[in-house]
Amino acid sequence: MVAQNTFGGVAELDERRHKFYLGADPSAASLTIGNLASLMLVSCLARHGYEPTLLIGGATGQIGDPKDTGERDLKSLEEIAKNKKAIVEQFRSVVSRAADLEKIDVVDNYDWFRDINFIDFLRNIGKHFSMTQLLDREFVKARIGEGASGISFAEFSYSLIQGYDFLHLFREKGIDLQVCGADQFGNCASGMHLIKKLDGKRADVWSIPLVIDPVSGKKFGKSEGNAIWLSPKLTTVFDFYQFWLNQSDEAVLGLMKTYTRLMPEGVDAIMGAHNSDRSMRIAQKSLAFGVTAVVHGAELAGVAIEATKKLFDGDGAVSDFSKISDADLKEFGRVLPSISLASRAEGLSLAEALVSAGLVASKGEVRRLITSGAVSVNGVKVADSSEMAVTGVVKVGKNKFLVVR
């Protein structure tokens, strides 16, 4: 679980102060499964007696972490404030579940940047950054030059801000280890060098590999439109569970290592069982439950499993969804988008219901899906987007459901 670090081995860290931090920018209303990989490492360290601190990027989030394709749009301050709250909440709940830890320090880098004077910053910090090295970074090269999208001074300076964070936390709290995703290694290392230069002390960075889909070779879960979010408002618990359940045999081993608390022996045992009959998808099931339980709690993960059993073919499946009991429908509504039939006096058209529940982007899309036979109500394919007068389950495609109760 190490991409690149700046120390000899974990044993070396054990000699030290046992304080570390992880940073996250409030650039969205929720963390994604990309961030979750870092959170799992944080939890692992916390279980072994290390003391975690979360840094929320109230300052850095106002600038935006430069990506290699192009400049980001600035987020409004209100949006940043909202995102901050949501992310801190997620961080706390995930780490406390995965590490049985109640108290987690949270700091906001805006608290110390708010009062920093620009000239002081250039004098004390900027002076220690080499332009040659700054220009040498991959994303800068990708942004400058023929056919490139360009880069603003604000984004260019991002890593100075992040570097200063590390120095600040080192001085104020004695934190001498930073955990980050591999894409952040450069930014984190700049802080490490600052500490060395200014205070003559040692600090380290532990970056974990970006999770790559072994089939497509693409970065995992962050491809813009279809990110998998930790917030149930953005990705339902059911979809979250299904996402892990649908992983390929090639990917599942690596994902278990990164995203579950299992020790190597446990992983081996599961993979052994999995390989004896792959069609049972034992590894995927284990992975899906484990991750869902950490993010959403064991109870909701259990509901997601129940819903999966009833809604898909196999043991215990209910092919006619109208036979699902009202109690079950209510329960499934906790992990699936749901809509109340009774709350609408007028007959609600199927198309409207699907669009308002967020299952389908537009009514035109619904029409296309119906034409291709993708939509069914209680197991019966529908021919037109007529009114919807029964309770039960609407199914769109293979694994999108709308509970009507």
Add this chain to the structure above:
RNA sequence: GCUGGAAUCGUGUAGUGGCUAUCACAGGAGACUGUAAAUCUCCCGCCUAACGGCAUCGUAGGUUCGAGUCCUACUUCCAGCACCA
């Protein structure tokens, strides 16, 4: 500041003033499967129950019967030169 280029879907792209803006990737659906992978077929701006309607090639004007394409201004980016160090 000067000169020359560039801006087309989530991404990368094609596009002599003329019919419905091309292709690929990503994404979605169907078939086949193990809710996997691979493969095949279809879809992939918005509205409408439907016939159909309305948009859209950085922004705003203009020329033209007709503009993604030509002209003008603006915005942003790139390159070279100059200026400044």
